[in-house]
Every structure is written in structure tokens, then in C-alpha cells.
Amino acid sequence: xxxxxxxxxxxxxxxxxxxxxxxxxxxxxxxxxxxxxxxxxxxxxxxxxxxxxxxxxxxxxxxxxxxxxxxxxxxxxxxxxxxxxxxxxxxxxxxxxxxxxxxxxxxxxxxxxxxxxxxxxxxxxxxxxxxxxxxxxxxxxxxxxxxxxxxxxxxxxxxxxxxxxxxxxxxxxxxxxxxxxxxxxxxxxxxxxxxxxxxxxxxxxxxxxxxxxxxxxxxxxxxxxxxxxxxxxxxxxxxxxxxxxxxxxxxxxxxxxxxxxxxxxxxxxxxxxxxxxxxxxxxxxxxxxx
Numbered sequence: 001x002x003x004x005x006x007x008x009x010x011x012x013x014x015x016x017x018x019x020x021x022x023x024x025x026x027x028x029x030x031x032x033x034x035x036x037x038x039x040x041x042x043x044x045x046x047x048x049x050x051x052x053x054x055x056x057x058x059x060x061x062x063x064x065x066x067x068x069x070x071x072x073x074x075x076x077x078x079x080x081x082x083x084x085x086x087x088x089x090x091x092x093x094x095x096x097x098x099x100x101x102x103x104x105x106x107x108x109x110x111x112x113x114x115x116x117x118x119x120x121x122x123x124x125x126x127x128x129x130x131x132x133x134x135x136x137x138x139x140x141x142x143x144x145x146x147x148x149x150x151x152x153x154x155x156x157x158x159x160x161x162x163x164x165x166x167x168x169x170x171x172x173x174x175x176x177x178x179x180x181x182x183x184x185x186x187x188x189x190x191x192x193x194x195x196x197x198x199x200x201x202x203x204x205x206x207x208x209x210x211x212x213x214x215x216x217x218x219x220x221x222x223x224x225x226x227x228x229x230x231x232x233x234x235x236x237x238x239x240x241x242x243x244x245x246x247x248x249x250x251x252x253x254x255x256x257x258x259x260x261x262x263x264x265x266x267x268x269x270x271x272x273x274x275x276x277x278x279x280x281x282x283x284x285x286x287x288x289x290x
Contacts, residue, residue: 059090163215
């Protein structure tokens with residue numbers, strides 16, 4: 001495996017064409033907008049490539065994309081060694097998520113993950129090109145929606161959830177002039193203490209697309225607040241020129257699927273994602289549960 005600089009990314013762009021349409025993460029890294037790493041089997045004529053990046057931070061997990069020729073035993077074995085020696089992932093990365101083209105990586109993920117057994121998770125890919133909900137009319141009284149930015153720190157008494165704080169810290173480190181990721185939070189102003197109860201982000205914005213993500217605090221679920229936050233994010237994204245917003249979720253998560261349907265997102269692809277937990281005991285427990 002050889003590291004490839006972002007300046008040389010044009011060499012492997014053709015290998016990632018099958019992933020770029022459904023995973024803006026790849027585009028954002030290959031265009032240098034978002035941090036990530038790329039490795040290839042051959043610097044001159046690459047046949048197989050790995051791209052890695054993260055969402056919140058590497059301490060939350062590393063997202064990996066494999067593209068090109070899967071039956072490349074030397075690359076796959078080198079990848080296996082580099083993972084378990086943590087040469088290509090952070091020391092504190094607890095989990096890796098692999099999305100591959102072709103979808104099952106030609107049956108080669110057993111080599112990549114050995115000696116751990118491969119865990120495959122069925123996933124759905126949704127795409128949105130319009131806003132289907134009037135979120136302003138749906139917002140309950142005494143709840144407000146605000147941009148997810150540093151101004152939140154100025155709101156007296158507001159406790160910012162860890163995931164929101166991590167995202168804001170991450171955004172502050174981004175220096176590329178085309179970095180435009182954004183988000184919105186829903187605030188509950190009915191309680192004595194102001195609270196962020198739901199939030200939505202659009203990350204990895206590049207080439208007219210971005211990745212939608214949203215979360216609702218457990219006590220506020222089934223209230224439509226996650227849908228409201230996501231709708232506000234979609235509206236803003238299309239207003240600033242995005243052509244599409246992608247979203248993926250586990251096929252076994254009916255709540256996520258229902259939310260996607262409420263948002264008017266179109267299910268465009270079913271695929272498999274491989275998961276590797278770096279702790280052997282945790283991985284085997286997940287494997288047996290799966």
C-alpha cells in the first residue's frame with residue numbers, strides 16, 4: 001500500500017465513480033475539501049484504492065471506502081496488516097466502516113479483516129432533491145430553530161451536547177476555501193434551562209452534493225423535531241445551490257426509514273457495509289448478535 005497525495009487524486013477518480021454518486025465523503029476528500037487519506041497498490045497505475053475519513057472525529061470511528069480491483073491479494077493483505085498495526089488509522093479509533101465497490105468486495109473482506117470474521121450490515125441509501133415539509137408551520141410553540149454555529153456558545157445557560165460540540169470544533173479546523181458544511185439545532189425554550197433537543201447537519205459538501213445527518217434527544221423522539229431540523233437543513237442546502245443531499249441508514253432501523261419517508265427522500269440503493277470493531281471481544285459479540 002502506498003499513500004497518495006490529494007494532488008495526485010485524479011489518478012484514482014475513475015476507480016471511485018461508482019461510490020461518488022452515493023457517498024459525498026469520497027468527493028469531498030478527493031477534492032481536498034475535507035481531510036482524509038488515500039492509499040493505492042501502485043502509484044503509477046493504481047488498480048485498487050482505499051480512502052479513509054471520519055464524521056465527528058477519528059475517536060468516534062473511521063469511514064473506509066474500497067474501490068477498484070478487489071482480487072488484489074497483495075493489497076488486501078497489506079491493508080489487513082496496516083489496520084491491525086494501526087499504521088493507517090488513529091490509535092484511538094474504535095471501529096471501521098467499510099463501503100466497497102463492488103458491494104461485497106469480491107468476497108475479499110475476510111482477508112482484510114482476518115482473523116476476525118466479517119460483519120455485513122444491510123444499508124439503505126436515500127437521496128433528496130427538494131423540501132417536502134413546511135417546517136416553520138410544524139415547529140411547536142416555544143421551540144425555535146437556530147443555525148448550528150459558534151453563536152450557540154453565547155446563549156446563556158445552554159448546555160451543548162457532546163456531538164454538537166465535537167462537530168463545531170471540527171468545523172473550526174477546516175481551512176479549505178470551499179468548505180461550507182452547516183447545521184441547525186432545535187431549542188426547547190419551555191424548560192427552566194434552555195436545551196438543544198434535536199439537530200441536523202449537512203457535511204462533506206462538494207460537487208453540488210452533501211451528506212445529511214440528524215439526531216433527536218431520547219426524551220423528544222416521536223415528536224417530529226428531528227424531521228423539522230432535517231427539513232431546515234435541506235431547505236438551506238438547496239438555497240445555497242446543492243443539487244442533491246444524500247442520506248444512508250441501517251436497513252434494520254425502522255425509525256430512520258420512517259423519517260426518510262417523511263422528508264420525501266427517495267430510496268435509490270440498497271447496499272452492504274462491512275464493520276470492524278478493533279476490540280476483539282466487542283467484535284465477536286457483535287458478530288454473534290448479527
